[in-house]
Amino acid sequence: MTTKPVTYTISDYIAERLKEMGLTHLFVVPGDFMTPFLDILEEKHPDIQLINAPNELCGGYAADAYARLKGFGAISVTYGVGAFSLINGIASSWVERNPVVFLNGHPSHSDMFYENELGVLIHHSTGNFTSNKKAYENITAAAVTIGDIPNAPALIDEAIVKCYIHKKPVYIECYKDMWQAPCPRPLKKLDLELPQSDPEQLDAVLSVITAALQNAEQPIIWGGIELQRYGLQNTFENLLKTTGLGYITTLLAKTLLAEDNPYFIGTYTGAASSADLRAKVDNSDFLLCLGTIITDDYLDIINSSYKYMAVAYDGGVRVGYQKFPGVYTYDLLPALVKRLQAAKYKSPTGKPVRAQGLLDVPDKGNEITFNGFFRRIQDFITDDMIVLVDESDSMYVVSDLVIKKQNGFVSEAAWGSIGAAAPMAAGVALASGKRAVSFSGDGGFQMVDQALSMLSNHCPGSIVFVMNNGIYGIEQALVDLAPFEGQGEFRPYNILPVWQYYKLAEVMGGKGYLVKTNNELDKVLAEVKKNTKTLSVVQVDIPSTDLPPQIKRLATM
Numbered sequence: 001m002t003t004k005p006v007t008y009t010i011s012d013y014i015a016e017r018l019k020e021m022g023l024t025h026l027f028v029v030p031g032d033f034m035t036p037f038l039d040i041l042e043e044k045h046p047d048i049q050l051i052n053a054p055n056e057l058c059g060g061y062a063a064d065a066y067a068r069l070k071g072f073g074a075i076s077v078t079y080g081v082g083a084f085s086l087i088n089g090i091a092s093s094w095v096e097r098n099p100v101v102f103l104n105g106h107p108s109h110s111d112m113f114y115e116n117e118l119g120v121l122i123h124h125s126t127g128n129f130t131s132n133k134k135a136y137e138n139i140t141a142a143a144v145t146i147g148d149i150p151n152a153p154a155l156i157d158e159a160i161v162k163c164y165i166h167k168k169p170v171y172i173e174c175y176k177d178m179w180q181a182p183c184p185r186p187l188k189k190l191d192l193e194l195p196q197s198d199p200e201q202l203d204a205v206l207s208v209i210t211a212a213l214q215n216a217e218q219p220i221i222w223g224g225i226e227l228q229r230y231g232l233q234n235t236f237e238n239l240l241k242t243t244g245l246g247y248i249t250t251l252l253a254k255t256l257l258a259e260d261n262p263y264f265i266g267t268y269t270g271a272a273s274s275a276d277l278r279a280k281v282d283n284s285d286f287l288l289c290l291g292t293i294i295t296d297d298y299l300d301i302i303n304s305s306y307k308y309m310a311v312a313y314d315g316g317v318r319v320g321y322q323k324f325p326g327v328y329t330y331d332l333l334p335a336l337v338k339r340l341q342a343a344k345y346k347s348p349t350g351k352p353v354r355a356q357g358l359l360d361v362p363d364k365g366n367e368i369t370f371n372g373f374f375r376r377i378q379d380f381i382t383d384d385m386i387v388l389v390d391e392s393d394s395m396y397v398v399s400d401l402v403i404k405k406q407n408g409f410v411s412e413a414a415w416g417s418i419g420a421a422a423p424m425a426a427g428v429a430l431a432s433g434k435r436a437v438s439f440s441g442d443g444g445f446q447m448v449d450q451a452l453s454m455l456s457n458h459c460p461g462s463i464v465f466v467m468n469n470g471i472y473g474i475e476q477a478l479v480d481l482a483p484f485e486g487q488g489e490f491r492p493y494n495i496l497p498v499w500q501y502y503k504l505a506e507v508m509g510g511k512g513y514l515v516k517t518n519n520e521l522d523k524v525l526a527e528v529k530k531n532t533k534t535l536s537v538v539q540v541d542i543p544s545t546d547l548p549p550q551i552k553r554l555a556t557m
Contacts, residue, residue, distance in 0.1 A: 010152050010174060010183045011040035015048060017160050018101065020190060021072040025430050027051050027059040031078020033105025033124070036179035038076065051430065051458055054450035056082050058423035060089015062454065065388075065410055065427030067098040068228075072164070073427065074101040079173075080124030083132045087139070092415040093169040094139040096252060096293070097229045100169040101160065104132060106145065108177040136171040143171040149181050157190060164192050167229040194230075195315075198326035205317045205324040205332065206339050209288065209310050212319065213243075213340070216286035218349055220265065221247040223256045225414075226291025226313055230330045233257060233406060236290065239337045243345055246352025248281065250292060251399055251413040260404040266355035270297040271557030272396040272550045277355035284308070291329045293414050300557065357400030361549065366517040368540060370397045370467070370548040373521065377401065377439075380525050381408075385435045386428050391416040392441025393473040396550035407432075419444030422464050423451035429459035435532070436462045443472045443496050452508035452535060461532040466501040469542040477547060477555040484547040502539040510535030 014037070018026070028050045030038060041048055053059025056077050067073030073093075077086050083104050093100040107115070107122050112129060114120040121127060137143045141162040144155040159170040213219055227236050233256060240247060240263040248268040249256050257264065266277040273281075281287070281301060289311040294302065301309075310319040312332050317324040359378060361371040374397050381387060381403060388410045389398045395411060403409050410428055412420040418441060425436035436459060440448075445466050455462045472494040482488040505512030511534050515521045521540070528536040 008183060008185055009040060009180045010146060010149070011037045011179045012044060013153060013183045013186065014103070014156055014172070015041055015045040016186060017156060017190065018074055019045070019048065021160065021164065022070060023048060023072055023074055025049050025051050025066065027053050027063045027066070027073075027075040027427075029053050029056050029059050029077045029082055031082055031105060031124075033079040033107065033176045034076050034103070036176065037103065037105070037174070040180065051426070051454070053423075054453050056085035057088060058448055058451045058454060060086045061092070061420045061423035061448070061451075062427035063100050064089055064093045064096075064098050065424035066431040067093065067100050067427075068410055068431075069386075069407060069428060070431035072099050072101075074103065076103040078124065079105045079107065079132060080126065082124075084135065087135060088417055090136065090169050091139045092412055092417060092420065095415040096412065097167040097225060098169065099163045099167050101163055102136070102140075102169060102171050104171065104173040106132070106147075106173045106175045108175055110177070133171065133173060139169065140171045141166040141168040144173070146172065146174040146178055148178070149183060152178070152183055153186070161190055161192060164190075165194055167226075194330060195328065197328050197331040201324045201327050202331060202335060205319065205327055206335055208319045208322070209336060210339055210343060210345070212286050212310065213288070213345060214343070216348070218284045219245060219286040219288060219347065220281065220284040221245050222268070222287050222289040222292050223247050223249045223253055224290060224292025224313065225250065225253040225256075226293075226329050227333070228253065228256055228407065230291070232291070232330060232333050235333050235337060237261075239333065239340070242337055242341050244347040244351070246347070246349070248277070251297075251395065251411060252293060253291075254399065254411070255403050255405065255407055255409040258404050258406045258408070259402045263352050264354060265352050266357070267399040268298075269396055269399045269550070270300050270554075272297075272399070272554040274355060274357055274400070280355055286310070289313070290333060295414050359397075359400045363518060366519055368515065368518055368521060368542050369546045370394065370542060372518065373467075373540060373542070374398060374401060376521065376525060380529065381437070382529075385437045386410060386432060388421040388425050388428060388436060388438040390421040390439065390441045390444045391418045392439075392444060392467065393469070393548055393551055394439045394441065394467050396554060397548050398439065399550070419447040423448050423454065425462055425464065426451065426454045426459050429455070429462055437465070438463070439465045439467060441473075442466055442468045442470065442499070442501070445501065446496065446499065449501075449504055452504055452510065452537060456509035456535040460534055463528050463536045463538065465538045465540055467540050467542060468501060469546065470496050470498070470544050472496070473547070474551060474554075477551050481547070481552065481555060484545050486545065490544065500539070502537055505535060505537035508535065510537055513538045514541070515539070516541045
């Protein structure tokens with residue numbers, strides 16, 4: 001009697017569900033616990049392209065960025081050594097609300113017998129088979145283990161639905177001998193209906209917010225990243241057109257709308273913002289914060305204006321000190337537009353005026369400075385580009401750019417893991433089909449330089465600027481500003497090893513450039529803009545003593 005071949009497996013079921021969510025790329029660091037799954041994908045699901053990441057950290061950043069623009073992302077790495085290396089990337093997705101599925105292998109049933117009963121330590125195992133899952137339970141919306149056939153479909157569906165609804169990562173681990181086990185096909189589409197707000201709480205908070213707006217003399221809307229994650233940008237724009245109110249964004253939510261629109265005041269970065277923008281925010285007597293993650297970058301406004309704020313985020317609303325649980329931003333925003341339209345509410349301040357940034361700081365002769373560099377980048381950016389920036393000196397300078405494209409900017413501004421921009425560029429390029437242009441701090445880039453391989457192989461035309469000032473600039477500014485003024489020495493732990501970053505491009509299959517003056521920079525910018533065929537890596541040498549005004553304000557406030 002011959003065994004009937006398995007025609008539909010647990011791996012097929014997962015693949016079908018991922019495709020249902022719109023996934024077309026899976027970031028991968030292969031390993032033997034995942035091989036059966038990857039074999040099924042290659043043989044039967046070629047419409048999911050496998051993107052080899054050079055390491056788990058780069059893969060995690062890429063999958064996270066992919067989800068920001070595609071609406072859903074996924075990564076596969078192996079048990080133990082892979083899973084623990086990936087934690088930083090998944091934590092970013094947790095904090096910044098990005099729906100990423102992490103698929104992890106798990107030792108087989110026979111592996112568990114050898115380890116539990118015979119004392120044989122299985123490779124990549126800590127000796128505790130629950131260790132991987134437990135590590136992820138605090139940074140995922142769901143963490144499930146597939147160890148048998150009957151429960152597999154329900155567990156997979158539960159995790160993917162939670163990933164979509166909460167816009168947060170989930171963890172799915174599967175025993176190695178279960179990947180190719182038989183599985184029933186999906187009976188119906190996933191139920192992706194979002195939870196509904198408590199109607200009484202929603203009505204109550206609408207009344208309170210409407211009254212606060214009507215009583216305010218200088219109200220401002222503060223747009224947050226949750227609006228992008230839940231596809232509320234058109235509704236947000238409708239709110240602005242209805243009310244005539246001006247708005248700011250967090251750095252994380254920069255380009256929530258194209259920033260050449262008439263309602264945009266500026267990207268607010270707390271103490272790092274220009275005096276003009278800070279004054280506009282400080283003088284507001286009501287801040288309507290919609291989908292806004294308020295980090296400690298904004299303690300100044302929390303300390304001064306907590307009672308003058310309404311904050312809608314993550315299933316609840318706070319107005320002053322009053323809380324309204326069970327109210328979701330995706331219900332509040334359209335209902336608020338309707339309520340304000342009925343009230344014929346209009347901004348009492350008239351047409352908003354854009355705040356002035358500091359990119360007009362004059363050049364220091366032919367010497368490259370951060371503000372001089374990004375003043376040139378303002379004219380360099382085109383509609384076919386998406387800008388990414390590291391947690392670095394550049395991040396706060398980039399906040400002054402006016403990017404004239406919705407979703408044209410990506411940063412890890414809340415989680416703030418240095419080095420993220422270059423590997424995130426791969427996810428952005430694959431998800432959007434646009435040119436990814438990343439600005440990497442030299443310290444962060446030294447952690448992720450292998451990301452150039454992923455960009456070169458899968459995202460030709462991408463551009464990586466490595467901002468080489470030889471130090472951890474922000475870290476130094478926060479402990480001592482004197483070295484920037486020629487007084488004293490930089491802390492030894494803030495001084496970086498010297499790299500020739502531009503030479504890495506050729507190793508990885510791209511083209512490298514070194515610029516040390518503004519004249520060289522102008523020439524190279526024109527050249528890399530035309531180079532759409534290969535990866536470009538531009539090393540931008542900036543004096544260690546160049547302290548952007550944005551960072552100085554951050555350090556002294």
